[in-house]
Amino acid sequence: MPRFYCPTPLHPGALLELPAGAARHVQVLRLQPGDGITLFTGDSSGEYSASVTQMGRSHVQVQVGDYLATQREPALRVHLVVGMPANERMDWLVEKATELGVASIQPLMTERSVLRLSGERADKKVAHWHSVAVAACEQCGGNRVPVIHPVATLAQWLPSHTERVAAAPAAGQPLGLLLSLAAGARAVREAVVPRLTQSANSPDIHFLSGPEGGLSPAEEAAALQAGxxxxxxxxxxxxxxTAALAALSALLV
Incomplete structure (x- = not known):
């Protein structure tokens, strides 16, 4: 059954018009009144059955059916912090990370980043990546659309991570991981498993991965200094x- 993102409050029996994007999708699929669809709000673990009631030139009305407490999200909440790859590779990364179940994506500009974004151009890119994540959720069955944070620099992100760790109770402190080629780096799962066995609640994991060429030595040192x-x-x-997705696969699949 086709699935559509509908970021509005839903309850059984409600009649509503689909958002423009979902309505266009319904029209492209040539669905007709009486056809069944599935709706999800993007911020919960469940979804709703629904049926098309009216098809207009520019609008689609549906009636919301039963709530389905469907859980397809990973047990771990992994937040990808990534030096943005250039061209369409970031689109591909957002799509595949969403399919794997990432909780959020923080696009970064680093010393070696090819892609440089600021102002209105950055805002438009973030909105575009959000739409990529929505489409991926519609396809893969995910009910929570990952948050795509505003573009930041590594220097801006590191203090925010340090503050999150300091503010959290010891048992629930987020775990920060840095993808590195340095000697002594542990395998991804080896770094995570001890924390998973120490607490009944799984910690949020923030995974930092560099752009083409990786992080600079100074940036890697700053990340290690930040914990x-x-x-x-x-x-x-x-x-x-590839590196970012391989790491997510090791943690989420």
Whole structure:
């Protein structure tokens, strides 16, 4: 059954018009009154059955059916903090990270970043990536659309991570991981498993991965100083988008 993102309050029996994006999708699929669809709000673990009641030139009305407490989200909440790869690779990364179940994505500009964004251009890119994440959720069955944070620099993000750790109780402190080729870096799962066994509540994991060429030595040193733990995916040097997705797969699948 086709699934559509509908970021409005839903309750059984309600009649509502779908948002413009979902309405266009329904029209492209040539659905007709009486056809069944599934709606999700993007911020909960559940979804709703619904049926099309009216088809107009520019609007689609549906009636909301039963709430379905469907849970398809990973047990771990992993937040990807990534030096933005250039061209369409960031779109691809957002799509695949969403399919894997990432909780949020923080796009970063670093010393070696090819993609540079600011102002209105950055805002438009973030809105575009949000739409990519929505489409991925509609396809894969995810009911929570990952948050795409505003573009920031590494220097802006690191203090916010330190503050989150300091503000959290010891048992619930987020775990920061840094993808690194440095000697002594542990395998991703080896760095996470001890924390998972120490507490009944799984910690939020913030995973920092660099852009093409990786983080600079100074940036990596700053990340380590901020308390991030170096981890490795093995001896091969992966592309920026491949490395980030490999790490997410190790944590979420």
């Amino acid at each position: 991030l733990n170096p981890v490795t995916l093995g001896p091969r040097v992966l592309r920026a988008e």
